[in-house]
Amino acid sequence: xxxxxxxxxxxxxxxxxxxxxxxxxxxxxxxxxxxxxxxxxxxxxxxxxxxxxxxxxxxxxxxxxxxxxxxxxxxxxxxxxxxxxxxxxxxxxxxxxxxxxxxxxxxxxxxxxxxxxxxxxxxxxxxxxxxxxxxxxxxxxxxxxxxxxxxxxxxxxxxxxxxxxxxxxxxxxxxxxxxxxxxxxxxxxxxxxxxxxxxxxxxxxxxxxxxxxxxxxxxxxxxxxxxxxxxxxxxxxxxxxxxxxxxxxxxxxxxxxxxxxxxxxxxxxxxxxxxxxxxxxxxxxxxxxxxxxxxxxxxxxxxxxxxxxxxxxxxxxxxxxxxxxxxxxxxxxxxxxxxxxxxxxxxxxxxxxxxxxxxxxxxxxxxxxxxxxxxxxxxxxxxxxxxxxxxxxxxxxxxxxxxxxxxxxxxxxxxxxxxxxxxxxxxxxxxxxxxxxxxxxxxxxxxxxxxxxxxxxxxxxxxxxxxxxxxxxxxxxxxxxxxxx
Amino acid sequence: xxxxxxxxxxxxxxxxxxxxxxxxxxxxxxxxxxxxxxxxxxxxxxxxxxxxxxxxxxxxxxxxxxxxxxxxxxxxxxxxxxxxxxxxxxxxxxxxxxxxxxxxxxxxxxxxxxxxxxxxxxxxxxxxxxxxxxxxxxxxxxxxxxxxxxxxxxxxxxxxxxxxxxxxxxxxxxxxxxxxxxxxxxxxxxxxxxxxxxxxxxxxxxxxxxxxxxxxxxxxxxxxxxxxxx
Numbered sequence: 001x002x003x004x005x006x007x008x009x010x011x012x013x014x015x016x017x018x019x020x021x022x023x024x025x026x027x028x029x030x031x032x033x034x035x036x037x038x039x040x041x042x043x044x045x046x047x048x049x050x051x052x053x054x055x056x057x058x059x060x061x062x063x064x065x066x067x068x069x070x071x072x073x074x075x076x077x078x079x080x081x082x083x084x085x086x087x088x089x090x091x092x093x094x095x096x097x098x099x100x101x102x103x104x105x106x107x108x109x110x111x112x113x114x115x116x117x118x119x120x121x122x123x124x125x126x127x128x129x130x131x132x133x134x135x136x137x138x139x140x141x142x143x144x145x146x147x148x149x150x151x152x153x154x155x156x157x158x159x160x161x162x163x164x165x166x167x168x169x170x171x172x173x174x175x176x177x178x179x180x181x182x183x184x185x186x187x188x189x190x191x192x193x194x195x196x197x198x199x200x201x202x203x204x205x206x207x208x209x210x211x212x213x214x215x216x217x218x219x220x221x222x223x224x225x226x227x228x229x230x231x232x233x234x235x236x237x238x239x240x241x242x243x244x245x246x247x248x249x250x251x252x253x254x255x256x257x258x259x260x261x262x263x264x265x266x267x268x269x270x271x272x273x274x275x276x277x278x279x280x281x282x283x284x285x286x287x288x289x290x291x292x293x294x295x296x297x298x299x300x301x302x303x304x305x306x307x308x309x310x311x312x313x314x315x316x317x318x319x320x321x322x323x324x325x326x327x328x329x330x331x332x333x334x335x336x337x338x339x340x341x342x343x344x345x346x347x348x349x350x351x352x353x354x355x356x357x358x359x360x361x362x363x364x365x366x367x368x369x370x371x372x373x374x375x376x377x378x379x380x381x382x383x384x385x386x387x388x389x390x391x392x393x394x395x396x397x398x399x400x401x402x403x404x405x406x407x408x409x410x411x412x413x414x415x416x417x418x419x420x421x422x423x424x425x426x427x428x429x430x431x432x433x434x435x436x437x438x439x440x441x442x443x444x445x446x447x448x449x450x451x452x453x454x455x456x457x458x459x460x461x462x463x464x465x466x467x468x469x470x471x472x473x474x475x476x477x478x479x480x481x482x483x484x485x
Numbered sequence: 486x487x488x489x490x491x492x493x494x495x496x497x498x499x500x501x502x503x504x505x506x507x508x509x510x511x512x513x514x515x516x517x518x519x520x521x522x523x524x525x526x527x528x529x530x531x532x533x534x535x536x537x538x539x540x541x542x543x544x545x546x547x548x549x550x551x552x553x554x555x556x557x558x559x560x561x562x563x564x565x566x567x568x569x570x571x572x573x574x575x576x577x578x579x580x581x582x583x584x585x586x587x588x589x590x591x592x593x594x595x596x597x598x599x600x601x602x603x604x605x606x607x608x609x610x611x612x613x614x615x616x617x618x619x620x621x622x623x624x625x626x627x628x629x630x631x632x633x634x635x636x637x638x639x640x641x642x643x644x645x646x647x648x649x650x651x652x653x654x655x656x657x658x659x660x661x662x663x664x665x666x667x668x669x670x671x672x673x674x675x676x677x678x679x680x681x682x683x684x685x686x687x688x689x690x691x692x693x694x695x696x697x698x699x700x701x702x703x704x705x706x707x708x709x710x711x712x713x714x715x
Contacts, residue, residue: 011694011698012690012691012694012695012697012698013691013692013694013695013698014691015691016687016688016690016691016694017687017688017691019687020683020684020687020688020691023676023679023680023683023684023687024680024684026676027676027679027680030660030664030668030672030673030676031660031673031676033660033663034663034664071663073622074622074623074663075662075663076514079514079515079516079616079620079621080514083516085512085516085517085638085640086512086514086515086516087509087511087512087514088514088659088662088663089514089662089663090511090538090539090659090662091511091536091537091538091662092538092658092662093536093538093596093598094536094538094623095662095663097623098663137665140665140666141665141666143663143664143665144665144666147664147665147668148665176694176695176696176698177692177695177696179695180691180692180695184688458486458692458696459486461487461692461695462486462487462490462692463486463490465487465490465491465688465691465692466486466487466489466490466491466493466494467490469490469491469494469684469685469688470490470491470493470494470497470498472680473494473495473498473680473681474494474497474498474501476680477498477501477502477649480656480660481505481507481649483659483660484655484656484659484660485507485509485649485652485655485656
């Protein structure tokens with residue numbers, strides 16, 4: 001196959017991986033009780049408002065429809081959320097009574113929600129996507145529609161996995177095993193499957209970020225064609241329409257554009273065309289949303305992201321102290337941040353980024369997280385060594401591109417959390433917020449495996465796949481035991 | 486190598502499930518967030534109706550005793566429709582304040598609708614923990630027949646625990662409720678089988694295929710010239 005061409009059929013290793021990820025994702029989607037994923041009740045309500053009334057959630061009325069409230073009550077969803085002592089309803093007769101009462105609901109019981117809810121400030125792209133599954137299962141009951149949306153969302157994890165495969169192939173070409181390792185890390189990472197198999201915009205966020213990483217790396221390695229520019233900046237624009245955190249991608253894709261323009265500069269017309277395509281494909285979706293949000297008199301970002309620090313609230317020294325304490329023990333002269341009393345980088349990024357299910361209350365024993373931390377640190381260190389060993393031959397532009405996206409995302413999250421702590425005293429961050437960077441983690445894993453002699457990479461890959469499979473098995477078992485035993 | 490590791494993972498998960506004993510029959514889903522009812526000597530609190538999805542032979546409650554040793558409590562399980570006593574048990578006096586107590590009762594079979602009543606047969610006040618009244622929708626708490634603005638935290642247990650592995654059929658049945666109409670316990674069995682047998686085989690096939698397809702000259706192309714990015 002010629003360089004630069006995409007394959008016409010899926011490579012064998014990727015096909016097998018996608019099928020395996022598909023089985024695992026369906027298992028997650030069907031095993032999880034209704035609305036036992038962070039904010040899934042609000043995301044469902046958003047989709048229902050959009051699908052039933054063609055309206056974004058507004059400031060008036062009930063946040064959830066009568067139909068959803070009845071189903072949540074009878075399945076004991078609200079009481080179960082975050083409380084390990086309670087379980088979903090296990091009684092078949094309670095389920096049968098719910099069916100009777102559901103049929104007796106008034107005609108507008110599906111459409112009488114749509115009031116403001118915590119997810120209401122999110123841009124609408126994911127919810128529009130989920131509405132398709134809602135409409136396909138229109139004639140079913142509320143659970144038919146909820147689970148149809150979950151399965152439809154789960155497809156996005158296949159996109160994320162395939163995009164990571166392509167990303168690794170672009171940066172570390174020539175060895176399918178490295179591609180398989182990187183893509184498997186994304187497709188089998190427990191939090192990624194858990195979230196992608198639920199009604200949650202993170203599923204689409206992961207997919208679009210993975211596509212942006214692949215397209216950006218492709219542009220840096222092969223040059224930015226007009227089509228690639230449209231795809232890269234279009235995907236970035238769409239990611240912003242999923243969640244405002246995707247603004248963190250903008251500096252990174254601008255770096256790609258800057259590199260491309262520098263390379264294309266002698267051909268000024270071509271450089272101008274690339275810049276115009278990039279600007280248009282990025283500006284049209286974002287600008288469209290900004291105009292629409294303004295016209296509808298609604299925020300362009302959700303409430304937490306909208307946390308604003310006034311000029312008097314900005315204390316860079318205090319912010320630096322907060323960031324320090326996020327990753328390292330507090331120094332004697334530093335002011336303690338109540339929300340950062342331990343080491344949040346471990347408690348938040350690592351623990352809730354790897355495995356914290358339900359409404360984050362379902363967790364492994366502590367030693368499992370210590371093991372995951374050690375494995376993560378080992379991969380990161382090995383990837384750094386691999387890059388160091390390559391010296392100037394390392395793909396520095398791609399590293400800068402991924403690094404800029406990572407710094408943008410994590411820096412933005414810290415800024416928002418710092419603002420929220422100053423204003424309300426409550427922390428904001430969760431491990432899942434950094435999961436859009438999973439494709440970069442997949443790339444790091446692939447880079448780490450390059451340290452092994454080629455004949456040993458198969459063994460390394462077997463260990464990676466075996467470990468991820470086992471982690472998935474235990475994660476699903478943990479969830480089954482928490483909700484049904 | 487991979488299949489050995491995957492097999493070890495499956496064996497490990499099976500061993501953990503076989504050694505993890507569970508005595509929970511079911512709960513009415515009320516978290517113990519507040520003192521729900523105070524029972525003076527002779528008073529009785531009932532929570533009804535309660536569906537029984539699985540057989541139980543012990544009722545667990547969290548009880549406050551106002552620092553003093555707890556009074557004797559009698560627990561009756563009654564048919565919700567007729568009031569006939571189906572099972573009963575006694576909690577002897579002397580337990581600690583704010584402790585969780587399990588009261589053995591006669592076995593009550595699945596499928597019934599019951600009322601659980603707790604009577605203070607001692608000489609001192611006791612309080613039962615529970616949650617706000619909407620915690621258990623469709624069921625309500627009463628003290629001496631008068632509704633109260635709370636629900637009781639009641640946990641129903643089996644005195645002989647079962648392993649998680651033995652409970653899998655029950656788990657599959659529970660997981661099928663409040664799901665799409667086409668999902669049944671069979672779906673969870675099929676998915677469980679696919680996870681244990683199909684996923685490892687798919688991954689093994691992927692690994693084998695990746696080994697076969699790999700470039701014969703690869704020696705760590707981190708940053709090497711792009712050849713096939715597919």
